[in-house]
Amino acid sequence: MIEAVGLTKRYGAKTAVYNLSFQVRPGTVTGFLGPNGSGKSTTMRMILGLDAPSQGQVTIGGYPYRKLPNAPRQVGALLDAKAVHGGRHARNHLLCLAQLSGIPARRVDEVLGVVGLQEVARKRSKGFSLGMGQRLGIAAALLGDPQVLLFDEPVNGLDPEGILWVRNLMKSLAAEGRTVFVSSHLMSEMALTAEHLIVIGRGQLLADMSVTDFISTNSADFARVRTPDTDPQQREKLTAALTEAGGQVMPEQDGGLRVTGLPLPRISDLAHGADVRLWELSPHQASLEEAYMRMTQGAVDYRSTADQRAGLQQQLPPGAMPQPQLPVPGQGQPGWYAPPPPQQGGQPFAMPQGTPADANPYAAAPQPPAAAPSAAPEMTKSATDNEDAAR
Amino acid sequence: MAATQVLRSEWTKIRSVASTLWTLGLAVVVTIALGMLISILSKNDYDSLSREDKITFDPTYTSFAGMSLGQLAMIVFGVLVVSNEYNTGMIRTSLAAVPQRGTFLFSKVTVAALLAFAVGIATSFLAFFLGQAMLGEYKAQIGDPGVLRAVIGGGLYMTLIAMFSMGVAAMLRSPMLSLGILMPFFFLISSILGNVSATKKIGRFLPDQAGSKIMQVKTPFDDDTPYGPWGGLGIMVAWTAAALLGGYVLLKKRDA
Numbered sequence: 001m002i003e004a005v006g007l008t009k010r011y012g013a014k015t016a017v018y019n020l021s022f023q024v025r026p027g028t029v030t031g032f033l034g035p036n037g038s039g040k041s042t043t044m045r046m047i048l049g050l051d052a053p054s055q056g057q058v059t060i061g062g063y064p065y066r067k068l069p070n071a072p073r074q075v076g077a078l079l080d081a082k083a084v085h086g087g088r089h090a091r092n093h094l095l096c097l098a099q100l101s102g103i104p105a106r107r108v109d110e111v112l113g114v115v116g117l118q119e120v121a122r123k124r125s126k127g128f129s130l131g132m133g134q135r136l137g138i139a140a141a142l143l144g145d146p147q148v149l150l151f152d153e154p155v156n157g158l159d160p161e162g163i164l165w166v167r168n169l170m171k172s173l174a175a176e177g178r179t180v181f182v183s184s185h186l187m188s189e190m191a192l193t194a195e196h197l198i199v200i201g202r203g204q205l206l207a208d209m210s211v212t213d214f215i216s217t218n219s220a221d222f223a224r225v226r227t228p229d230t231d232p233q234q235r236e237k238l239t240a241a242l243t244e245a246g247g248q249v250m251p252e253q254d255g256g257l258r259v260t261g262l263p264l265p266r267i268s269d270l271a272h273g274a275d276v277r278l279w280e281l282s283p284h285q286a287s288l289e290e291a292y293m294r295m296t297q298g299a300v301d302y303r304s305t306a307d308q309r310a311g312l313q314q315q316l317p318p319g320a321m322p323q324p325q326l327p328v329p330g331q332g333q334p335g336w337y338a339p340p341p342p343q344q345g346g347q348p349f350a351m352p353q354g355t356p357a358d359a360n361p362y363a364a365a366p367q368p369p370a371a372a373p374s375a376a377p378e379m380t381k382s383a384t385d386n387e388d389a390a391r
Numbered sequence: 392m393a394a395t396q397v398l399r400s401e402w403t404k405i406r407s408v409a410s411t412l413w414t415l416g417l418a419v420v421v422t423i424a425l426g427m428l429i430s431i432l433s434k435n436d437y438d439s440l441s442r443e444d445k446i447t448f449d450p451t452y453t454s455f456a457g458m459s460l461g462q463l464a465m466i467v468f469g470v471l472v473v474s475n476e477y478n479t480g481m482i483r484t485s486l487a488a489v490p491q492r493g494t495f496l497f498s499k500v501t502v503a504a505l506l507a508f509a510v511g512i513a514t515s516f517l518a519f520f521l522g523q524a525m526l527g528e529y530k531a532q533i534g535d536p537g538v539l540r541a542v543i544g545g546g547l548y549m550t551l552i553a554m555f556s557m558g559v560a561a562m563l564r565s566p567m568l569s570l571g572i573l574m575p576f577f578f579l580i581s582s583i584l585g586n587v588s589a590t591k592k593i594g595r596f597l598p599d600q601a602g603s604k605i606m607q608v609k610t611p612f613d614d615d616t617p618y619g620p621w622g623g624l625g626i627m628v629a630w631t632a633a634a635l636l637g638g639y640v641l642l643k644k645r646d647a
Contacts, residue, residue: 048487051646066490077487083480085408092407099400100488102393140484 001026001179002047002148006056009042009203016042017203019056024181024198026147029174031194031211032183033292037301039203040183041079044152047181048077060148072101076141077150081133081157086126090117090136093125094143101144111139116165130157138166148179155189167193187289191215201296211288218291223264225271226256226280234276241274242267256280397489397498405472405502414468415510418549419517422461426518429456430525437529449609450531451541454522458545458606459582461514462552462599465507466573469556472503473638474566486647496642500557500635507553512546519545537608540620544605547624552577555598555631561638602627 002024009017017039024030034040045051047058049065060068060075068074084093094108112118115135120128125136134157141149151170155163170193174180184190190197190211197214199207207214225242227234239249239257247262259267264283271278405411433453440448476482476499489495519542523530531538560569577599584594594600595616604616604623618626 045483045646048483049490050483050486052644065487068490071490072488075487077484079483079487080480083484085404085475085479085481087408087410088404089407092403096400096403096407097484097488099396099403100485102396 002058002060002181003062004043004047004056004058007043007046007053007058008055009039009046009051010054015203017046017053017200020200020203020205021056022198022205022208024179025196026179027174027177028195029170029180029182029193030196030198031190032181032198032200033185033187033190033296034183034200034206035296035300035302036185038200038296040200041152042203043200044077044079044150044181044183047150048075048079070101072097072146073103073144074146075148075150076144076146077152078134078137078141078154079150079152081130081137084125084133084136087124089122090125090128091121093136094139097140098143103143107143107145111142114142115139131159131162134158134166135162138169146178149173149181151180151182153184154182155184155186163189187292191288199292199295202301206295215285215288215291218295221260221283221285223259223262223267224252224256224280224282224284225259225267225278228277228279229255237274238271238276241270241276245270394494394498397494398502401499401502404499405506408475410471410475411468411506414464414471415506418461418464418468419510419514421464422455422457422514422549423518423521425457425460426454426522427457427525430454430522434526434529443612447609447611448529449607450523450526450529451519451538451608452606453526454519455515455541455545455606457518458548458603459578462549463574463578465511465549465553466556466577467570468507469503469553470560470566470569470573472499473557473560474564474569477564478566483647492642493639496561496635496639500554503557504550504554508546508550511549511553512543514549515542515545531608535608537620541606541608544620544624548602548605548627551602551624551627551631552599555627555634558631558634558636558638562634562641596626598627598630601630 004020004022007017007020008015020039020043032040032043042051043058046053047060047065049071057064059065063069065071065075088096091108091112094111095105098105098108109118109121112121115138117132117135117139120132125133128136134154138151138154141151154170155166158166167189170180170182174195182190182194194211196210197207198205199214207218209217225238227238235255235257239251242249242257242259242262245262245266247267248260250258252258262270264281268278268281271281430450430453433448433450437445437448476485485495486492519533519538533539533542556569556573559573560566563569563572581594581597581599584590584597585600586594601618601623604618605620607620610616616623
């Protein structure tokens with residue numbers, strides 16, 4: 001059991017982790033999610049006693065790591081797969097770690113077998129791929145047969161077979177009653193591996209709940225509606241009708257519509273009333289990835305903007321209409337649920353050129369992360385924001 | 392955490408990388424080869440020396456002339472032993488396994504220093520005997536007064552210079568930074584400070600200048616150094632202790 005209470009870490013003026021309190025319980029895989037730079041690795045280092053917290057404390061089984069009796073036999077960790085001396089053989093790397101903890105040498109050969117590196121045991125780790133490095137790091141974590149395991153991005157660089165193997169390994173370790181704490185960026189992977197999630201953003205706790213709760217709290221269900229591609233007027237007609245009825249409509253890249261705030265039968269009725277044919281009307285539930293994007297939208301430190309290619313585009317002949325550009329998700333736009341980035345980079349929904357971005361009072365104020373769990377009103381808000389920004 | 396476990400682990404670490412063999416091998420070869428070369432040149436040059444220089448001619452110290460270059464390889468060895476941990480990021484794994492950072496650092500230094508001493512003392516004896524063989528009729532005997540002390544001192548000098556480098560590397564962490572400071576310092580700056588009359592009084596308290604006194608059997612005429620051979624080695628030990636203490640204090644309170 002890992003327990004953090006009011007954990008805070010400052011580096012000079014920058015606060016990397018602020019007032020973080022959580023528990024990681026044995027018997028389940030706990031996922032640790034957060035955008036880049038949100039403090040995941042800092043937290044992991046504090047758990048291992050490598051960095052001293054500025055305030056608060058984190059304990060393993062009731063002890064701070066540095067006071068934990070026989071720590072390497074109780075806690076195993078993979079922090080950085082590349083943290084090995086490239087000139088040392090894989091086996092010697094593990095051997096010197098085993099000797100540090102008084103673990104017999106035959107255990108080294110055991111874990112090499114567990115991670116499937118027997119063949120390259122006498123090869124210098126310099127030539128290892130990232131995936132082999134991850135396996136070596138996992139082997140090091142397993143050496144002491146510990147009750148508590150920490151993995152920082154364990155599936156980075158692994159092939160599909162390796163990812164499946166790590167997933168099953170984590171689950172089986174947890175099933176043996178161990179505490180397994182795994183950080184990752186890969187939401188889809190976490191959805192399959194973890195049962196419980198701890199989400200942080202900008203060093204603060206955003207969520208501490210089970211995966212199923214997390215998805216249902218943070219995802220907004222929506223309906224996908226498609227009108228005949230041959231007749232764009234129908235689409236506008238339906239959009240007007242749905243908006244009038246109180247729904248929120250967002251155009252999708254492929255010409256479909258994303259409708260929230262209206263049940264499916266009502267959408268069908270409205271379409272019928274407006275005399276619009278539908279090619280598609282389907283219910284959708286957001287994935288963990290979308291739920292995560294939505295939750296962390298205000299806590300992302302590094303956000304991309306759309307590539308304007310200023311000065312690189314060909315001059316259009318006078319009078320020609322510029323080609324409407326539909327945004328590619330992920331480019332200059334964190335996700336469908338996210339508000340527009342602070343600086344109006346691209347043209348979010350490919351509307352024709354409109355008012356300058358600073359006309360939008362909401363554009364410069366991203367949602368505070370603390371308000372995220374209240375799903376529906378938030379959704380409404382960001383959708384309107386987007387529309388405002390686009391107009 | 393038994394210190395013996397950490398010592399065993401550090402021994403595995405040190406013997407399983409190629410840089411150990413290369414740096415120590417280079418230290419042996421360079422020290423002995425250069426010592427032999429200078430000894431041959433000194434023998435051929437002996438007749439042209441002044442009377443005073445002939446009286447104070449120190450065959451033992453002459454055969455140790457290769458130390459000035461050989462010590463650089465020892466410095467690289469000392470720096471790499473410590474900074475490899477930081478350079479590779481292995482330090483986090485190591486400190487997670489040994490939360491007692493003092494035990495970790497001093498076990499590492501102990502293992503490396505013992506190895507450096509074994510290599511240093513062998514180098515010193517070889518450099519002496521091979522150098523004397525080159526000197527022919529002007530050679531010193533190992534039984535002569537002060538000679539055995541100088542030869543053993545040569546081994547201690549090489550050990551201490553490696554340990555001093557380990558302390559500096561523990562403070563600076565980066566191998567480039569450590570070598571960038573230590574190499575020019577011991578190769579150039581120290582000898583410049585020690586030979587310019589204005590700075591001589593300060594220069595001779597630098598670790599290498601003070602420490603190399605132990606390898607001298609005869610002192611030059613105009614020598615007014617205020618310490619003897621063991622006093623000089625004591626000054627070097629103090630420098631080394633200070634560097635290691637600095638490394639320990641920083642490691643203790645710094646985030647890994």
